Each structure stands twice: as structure tokens, then as C-alpha cells.
Amino acid sequence: MRTPINLFTINGFLGSGKTTLLKNVLENNKHLKIGVIQNEFGKIGIDGEIIKKDGLEIVEVNRGSIYCSCLQLSFISALKEMVEREVEYLIVEGSGLADPSNMNEILDALHSVMPNAMHYKGSICLIDAPQFLDQLEEIETVESQLIHSQLAVINKVDLVNTNKIRKIKSVIKEIKPDILIEETTFGKYDMEFLTKNLVEISPMHFGETSNSVDNKPKTLSMTFDKKVDRSKFKNFIDLIKKDCYRIKGFISTNEGFTKIDAVGPQVDLINSEKENLDSKVVFISKIGPQIIRPIFAAWESNFDFEMKLR
Structure with missing residues (x-):
């Protein structure tokens, strides 16, 4: 029987450093067979160019959010493709405006066609330290990304003072009391999370995604x-x-x-x-x-x- 793939997702608003973190994960774990699904709203994928290298198993799903009904089938197809490529770990990088509230629906759909193919280990939310507090007030998906993650990584801490970091941590805990919080710069983070089941530490929340064809950004x-x-x-x-x-x-x-x-x-x-x-x-x-x-x-x-x- 095939060993289930360890599945992680990376969320975080536009420019928070998701692709940089992902690049660091790949560079520091060359001994592991890690697959990547990258999601961008645009027709042209930009971030894929940053991490592409020989031997990397990567699938790009563009033109919207993978959590929107318009791309859910494409997302599930990409997950199935990674199962067929027999990767050990799969990291899904959502678009910066993606709302992952319905991740449980995606997992249920995958399980119905490929039972026990993947073991969902949780989501990492990248926080842009200079921009986060303003983004939280202006953009609905920023809070949703945080609520539906188990680990918050505050990036770019070198660009703000300690008082602001303290404030950011306080706000994060108000939104998601049981979330783990770490700090970093340039997306450099201890890759130990790959060995953990984050969902056991901070359980999944379930909901409906706010991503739709009607509110898809231009x-x-x-x-x-x-x-x-x-x-x-x-x-x-x-x-x-x-x-x-x-x-x-x-x-x-x-x-x-x-x-x-x-x-x-x-x-x-x-x-x-x-x-x-x-x-x-x-x-x-x-x-x-x-x-x-x-x-x-x-x-x-x-x-x-x-x-x-x-």
C-alpha cells in the first residue's frame, strides 16, 4: 500500500514572502522528494520561475484562486497528478488573495477519488510585518488565511521595531489563540515543520471560501x-x-x-x-x-x- 503524501499549504497575503520561504524549504531539503503546486491569479505565472529547477515536481494552477469553484477541479487534478508522481511531501502555495476556508472540502473531494492518498499536516501563514496590520483592516482574506492556518511566520521582522512585532503577535492571538507563532527575515525559517503534524497542535477550522468568480481581482x-x-x-x-x-x-x-x-x-x-x-x-x-x-x-x-x- 502506498504511503500517504505529507501535504502542507502556504498562505499569506501578496508580497508576504511565500515563494521565498518555499525556495528556502526546497534548498534545505534536497534529500526529500518534495512536489510543489503554485497558484497565481494572473494568466502568466511569475513565481514559478523563481523556484524552477531540474528534477523539481511542480504544477502551476493559474487564472484564479484554487479555492474558488472556478478552479477547484483544476486543483484536485493537480493534487491527483502529484500522487501519480509519487512525491513524499507536497507543498501548495496559494495565491496571495486566496481564501482557504474550504480546504476541508478539497480534501474530502480528493479522498473520494483517491482514498488515503494524502495526509494533510496543516497550513503555514506568512505575515508581512510592515504591512500586516493595515492589510488586516482593508482585506477580508488576510484574516481568513490566518484563521485557517496552524503556524504563523512573521516575516521581514528586520523592517519593524519590537513594539510593532509585539502588537502583531497580540492581534494574531486574538484572531487565532491556539496558533503557533515564529519570526524570520528573508523567509529563512527552521524547516522542522516538515516533521510535524500541525493540525494536531492547532485543529482545522471549516467554512466557506470568499473567493468567487464575481470578486476575482482584475x-x-x-x-x-x-x-x-x-x-x-x-x-x-x-x-x-x-x-x-x-x-x-x-x-x-x-x-x-x-x-x-x-x-x-x-x-x-x-x-x-x-x-x-x-x-x-x-x-x-x-x-x-x-x-x-x-x-x-x-x-x-x-x-x-x-x-x-x-
Whole structure:
């Protein structure tokens, strides 16, 4: 009889550091056969480029939330595919706007077609220390992600003072009293959680997901085929960031290939170890399709060649 796969999920709002944590898990556990399912709202997957490597079992499920009815069948199919690939561990990285309240339904559906194929060990919620308290007030899914997790990892603690960390911990415990809490920077976290059954420490909560086709955020993808001036691209991002939940991607610049990562007021342009990728940027809009006009206006004020937006 096949040994059940150890299944973990990683949740956390846009820009909290989920993919960085996942990359660290993979780098520090090369002796384990770990599979990954990555979920993004956009048509183009960006985060998969960060962790892809030879031998990695990865499936991407894009164009919405895996917890929404619009993608549940695709999610279950991806879970079944990982069973067939015979991985030992499976980590599912949900989109930053995903609401995992109905994870129990997903597990029940999988069990009905593949009994005892997976052992759900729990969810890790990444907390963006500088942004969390504001996000909690503005965005419903931030609280849901926390309620339906067993371990909260407060990331980027180097960017806030001890009083704010203390406040964040207090708020987390008010929302989920039995949750475990850890702190980290740059997504560097003790991977010991892989050996634990987090659900035994902090049981699952059940509910209905708030993700639906009707409230799915507008996501746009930009591509272009010329090198850009890095400082001008930063100016372009600064003009539109207030209307976006998240901006991320890879671009070819006069200073080399660059990773773009913007959430809230923070904009990071980082030299990328990836090379020879097409320039592509994804925007997750706060204002729906109305974001299209500001993007084109900001582009035209900085660049004199065309890009494609879809």
C-alpha cells in the first residue's frame, strides 16, 4: 500500500514572502522528494520561475484562486497528478488573495477519488510585518488565511521595531489563540515543520471560501521586447502602485535582468540570477479594469516604445 503524501499549504497575503520561504524549504531539503503546486491569479505565472529547477515536481494552477469553484477541479487534478508522481511531501502555495476556508472540502473531494492518498499536516501563514496590520483592516482574506492556518511566520521582522512585532503577535492571538507563532527575515525559517503534524497542535477550522468568480481581482500581464532604463521603470511603478495590490515580474534593463516586486508603498528592483527570460510583469488591480488607463499613461510618460498589455 502506498504511503500517504505529507501535504502542507502556504498562505499569506501578496508580497508576504511565500515563494521565498518555499525556495528556502526546497534548498534545505534536497534529500526529500518534495512536489510543489503554485497558484497565481494572473494568466502568466511569475513565481514559478523563481523556484524552477531540474528534477523539481511542480504544477502551476493559474487564472484564479484554487479555492474558488472556478478552479477547484483544476486543483484536485493537480493534487491527483502529484500522487501519480509519487512525491513524499507536497507543498501548495496559494495565491496571495486566496481564501482557504474550504480546504476541508478539497480534501474530502480528493479522498473520494483517491482514498488515503494524502495526509494533510496543516497550513503555514506568512505575515508581512510592515504591512500586516493595515492589510488586516482593508482585506477580508488576510484574516481568513490566518484563521485557517496552524503556524504563523512573521516575516521581514528586520523592517519593524519590537513594539510593532509585539502588537502583531497580540492581534494574531486574538484572531487565532491556539496558533503557533515564529519570526524570520528573508523567509529563512527552521524547516522542522516538515516533521510535524500541525493540525494536531492547532485543529482545522471549516467554512466557506470568499473567493468567487464575481470578486476575482482584475489581473493584467505586460510584455515588451526592449531593454529599459531601470530608474525609469521604477518611476513607472511609482505612478501606478497605489492602484495595485501587487506588481511583480522580470524585466531586461540597462543594469541587467531584474526582478520586480512591489506591494504597498514598497518597491524592490533586484538583480536576478535568472537570465534570458522574456520581460513580463503582472499587475493585480485594486480598482478593476480602470487600472488600464493609468498603466498606459505611466508607460507613455517614461518610454517611447510600445508594450503589450493583456
